[in-house]
Amino acid sequence: MHLRLLxxxxxxxxxxxxxxxxxxxxxxKSLDAAVQADPAKPFWGAVLVAKDGKILLAKGYGExxxxxxxxxxxxxxxxxxxxxxxxxxxxxxxxxxxxxxxSDAITKFFKxxxxxxxxxxxxxxxxxxSGMSGEAILGYHARETADEFVALAMKQPLASKIGSKxxxxxxxxxxxxxxxxxxxxxxxxEYLRENLFKPAGMKDTGFCQDKSLDAARATVRRDSRQxxxxxxxxxxxxxxxxxxxMGGIVTTVYDLMRFxxxxxxxxxxxxxSKTKHRTAAMDNYGCGCLVGTSAGGQATLSHAGSVAGxxxxxxxxxxDDAVVIVLSNDAGDPFGVQRRLxxxxxKPPTATLAIDVKGRQLDQYGSLWFPPDAPWKAxxxxxxxxxxxxxxxxxxxxxxAFSAESAAAFLKQLQAQIDAHTKAGAQExxxxxxxxxxxxxTLKDGGAELKDAEITIKPCYDAxxxxxxxxxxxxxTLTFVDPASGQQAFxxxxxxxxxxxxxxxxxxxxxx
Numbered sequence: 229m230h231l232r233l234l235x236x237x238x239x240x241x242x243x244x245x246x247x248x249x250x251x252x253x254x255x256x257k258s259l260d261a262a263v264q265a266d267p268a269k270p271f272w273g274a275v276l277v278a279k280d281g282k283i284l285l286a287k288g289y290g291e292x293x294x295x296x297x298x299x300x301x302x303x304x305x306x307x308x309x310x311x312x313x314x315x316x317x318x319x320x321x322x323x324x325x326x327x328x329x330x331s332d333a334i335t336k337f338f339k340x341x342x343x344x345x346x347x348x349x350x351x352x353x354x355x356x357x358s359g360m361s362g363e364a365i366l367g368y369h370a371r372e373t374a375d376e377f378v379a380l381a382m383k384q385p386l387a388s389k390i391g392s393k394x395x396x397x398x399x400x401x402x403x404x405x406x407x408x409x410x411x412x413x414x415x416x417x418e419y420l421r422e423n424l425f426k427p428a429g430m431k432d433t434g435f436c437q438d439k440s441l442d443a444a445r446a447t448v449r450r451d452s453r454q455x456x457x458x459x460x461x462x463x464x465x466x467x468x469x470x471x472x473x474m475g476g477i478v479t480t481v482y483d484l485m486r487f488x489x490x491x492x493x494x495x496x497x498x499x500x501s502k503t504k505h506r507t508a509a510m511d512n513y514g515c516g517c518l519v520g521t522s523a524g525g526q527a528t529l530s531h532a533g534s535v536a537g538x539x540x541x542x543x544x545x546x547x548d549d550a551v552v553i554v555l556s557n558d559a560g561d562p563f564g565v566q567r568r569l570x571x572x573x574x575k576p577p578t579a580t581l582a583i584d585v586k587g588r589q590l591d592q593y594g595s596l597w598f599p600p601d602a603p604w605k606a607x608x609x610x611x612x613x614x615x616x617x618x619x620x621x622x623x624x625x626x627x628x629a630f631s632a633e634s635a636a637a638f639l640k641q642l643q644a645q646i647d648a649h650t651k652a653g654a655q656e657x658x659x660x661x662x663x664x665x666x667x668x669x670t671l672k673d674g675g676a677e678l679k680d681a682e683i684t685i686k687p688c689y690d691a692x693x694x695x696x697x698x699x700x701x702x703x704x705t706l707t708f709v710d711p712a713s714g715q716q717a718f719x720x721x722x723x724x725x726x727x728x729x730x731x732x733x734x735x736x737x738x739x740x
Contacts, residue, residue, distance in 0.1 A: 249286060249287040249288065249300070249301065250283045250284070250285060250286040250287065250301075251285055251287065252282070252283065252284045252285070253284075255284055255572070255573075256284045256285050258572050259275075259277050259284055259285040259569055259572050259573075260285055260287060262565070262568040262569055262571075262572045263275055263285075263287070263289060263565055263568070263569070264289070265568055266564070269561060270289070270290065271289050271290065271556065271558070271561075271562075271565055272289055272290025272291065272299065272556060272557055272558035273288070273289060273290065273299060273305070273540075273554060273555050273556030273557060273558060273562060273565075274286075274287070274288045274289070274299050274300070274301055274303055274305065274480070274481045274553075274554075274555045275287055275288075275289070275481065275553065275554050275555075275565065275569070276301060276481035276482065276484070276485050276551070276552075276553045277550075277551070277552050277553075277569050277573065278485055278488075278550065278551050279548075279549065279550045279573055280549050280550075281489065281549065283485070284573075285569075286301040286481060286482065287301065288300040288301060288303055290557075290558065292445075292446075292557070299557070301480065301481050301482055302432065302445060302480050302482065303445055303446075303480065304432065304441060304442070304445045304446040304478050304479065304480060305478065305479065305480070305538060305540060305555040305556075305557060306436065306475070306476065306477070306478050306533075306535060306538050307475075307477050307478070307479060307484075307533045307538075307540045307542070307555065308475045308476075308533030308534050308535035308538055308539075308540065309398075309474065309475055309531065309532065309533040309534065309535075310477070310531045310532065310533035310540055310541075310542050311473075311474065311475045311476055311477040311533065312401050312473075312474060312475075312516050312531060313516040313517055313531045313542070314420060314424055314477055314516075315401055315404050315405060315408070315473050315474070315516060316354050316401075316404070316505065316515045316516020316517070317424060317491075317496065317497065317505065317515075317516060318408050318419060318420055318423060318424060319350060319354060319404055319407070319408065319515070320497055320501040320504060320505060320515060321423050321424070321496065321497065321501070322408065322411050322412060323501065324497065324498060324501050327411045327412060328350065328407070328411045329350070330349065330350045330351040330354065330504070330515075331349055331350070331351060332349060332350050333346065333347060333348065333349055334346075334348045334349070334350065334353070334403070334407075337406070337407045337410045337411070338378055338382070338403075338406075340382070341382060342382055342383075344385075344386055345358075345359075345360075345382060345386070345390075347390050348360070348390055350404070350407065351509075351515075352390065352391055353397075353400040353401070353403055353404050353407075354404065354515040354516060355394070355509035355510065355513055355514070355515065356394050356395060356396050356397050356400060356510075356511075356513055357390075357391050357392075357393065357394055357395075357509055357510055358390060358391075358397060358400050359386040359387060359388045359389055359390040359391070359392065359393075359395070360381075360384065360386060360387065360395070360397045360399060360400050361384055361385070361386070361387040361395070361397065361399075373469060374406045374409065374469050376469065377402060377406070377469035377470045378403065378406055380470075381399050381402070381403060384399070393510065394509070394510035394511035394513060398474045398475075399470070399474070401473045401474035402469065402470050402471065402472065402473040402474045403473070404473050405469075405472045405473020405474070406469070406473070408420075408473070416472055416473065417434075417435055417438075417472075423496070424487070424496060425483075427490060427495040427496050428483075428486045428487045428489070428490035428491075428495065428496065429483075429486045429490070430479065430483040430486050430487060431483070432445075432479065432480045432482070432483050433477065433478065433479040433480070433483045434477075434478050434479075435472070435476050435477060435478060436471070436476045436478060438478060441478060446478070475533070475535060480555075481553045481555055484542055484551075484553045485551060485553060488544050488551040491544070492546075492549070505517065505529075506519055506529055506546065507519070514529070516531065517529045517530060517531050517544075518530050518531060518532075521644045521645075521648060522543075522545070522570050522574065523567070523570070523571060524570065524571065524574035524637075524641055525637070525640045525641030525642075525643075525644040525645075526545050526547065526548050526550075526570075526574055527545065527546055527547045527548075528543050528544065528545055528546075529543075529544045529546055530542060530543040530544065532562075532563065537557060537558075538555075538556065538557055539556045539558075539561075539562050539563075540553075540554060540555045540556060540562055541553075541554045541562045541563055541565075541566045542554075543566055543570065545570075548574070550573055550574075552566050552569045552570055552573070554566045554569070604616070604726070604729050604730040604733050604734075605733055606733035606734050606736060606737035607737055608737045608738070608739070609629065611629065611630075611631050611632070612629075612630045612631040612632035612633070612634065612635045612738075613629075613630050613632065613635040613734060613737040613738055614628065614629045614630070614737075615628045615629075615630070615730070615733070615734065615737075616628075632738070635734060635737070635738055636738065638734070639731060639734050639735065639738070639740075642727060642730065642731050642734075643731055645727070646724065646727050646728060646731060649724060649727075650724065
């Protein structure tokens, strides 16, 4: 099974040299344009986007070093805290092998644990719920031995009660690095190479100070936060105890794609371990990954990384067979690039929209108000479904006609936002305010029709003025965009009750 998987992993790449960029078809061109969408902030780094096992975009942007060598998909980057995903998966692999349990207390691995830390478990280190401080331990990067680092970490006071809250803790992951050595009987680097990198086919992946890596392909850290001053290459960063486990993996976008493919099979983890990996504890953090939902409603498993001169984002879409990888040596904004790429892959649903403002008065914000007694209604149509928001005073309702596919996609996106807001403890709110944004469009009495208007939904900004009064009393936004002009045509702010009404009506129309 593992051999067959490795052969499959190689298939998407064997038709071309990896130095060659890949811009596959119209979607690849759209993704390339999304990377470079902000001319005022040119992106430096490497990007890879794949869907259904096919590479859509693999390309380098900007310069790898001060000799102006171009960045390619094979350029080496340090991935900083994204390394935590690998540390966590190594722990889960050891649990699969029967060498530890995530429920084990850390006293199983360390002698002389002080009383206040004896109840900490491996799982709590993985989830950042150990109670240990997220603040850096003074001098912990410089510890030459594991024992020195552990002794220093154990002296630090707890920041909170064990298991009571999420507090991102770099030293906790460094402790996990030591646990990997103690449980496996191997060096940290050796265990990850044999059990993660090799099964995934990650031939260009190593660690800081790794002599086996090709130094000529390592990027220089171009830290724009320090006047673009040179701060070393991907391989030159220190690799003492206190950093390994929490950071320090050096890799390429191609190898991270290989890792994503391996995690979709059984080359590294079995199904139960993968479920544990993506099960969140507090603040949506699982075992080495942030468990989330994209703006389009897709499930995501991700981890970002930041260290002087490098920023990166590795986002996997486990239920949609997609991955977006953004590695930067510019300390710029890879996260904005990632969001644009994800939005390009998962395009929002389309609809035909008619808006009628007849008989309505706009308030000072240019908005129409729809009270709870003007709820969303839905009906099944030959094409799929239609939605309408009832209106009073002789005004026509707001209507949107969906294909069945678009309606299902929109419902999935809406339900994801309802679930996220409910989990976050958002207050119930029946009101719905609709703001009219004309842009290049003209909204006339009697209605204006927009063909194939894009519809997206996302959380809205819950602002408050100096007196503490909210600017508006809603929890999410529903936006309609005219694809011809790219202008927002209509925006509605929904409270939870209104959003639930909308979802229930649409489910009924679709027979769900």
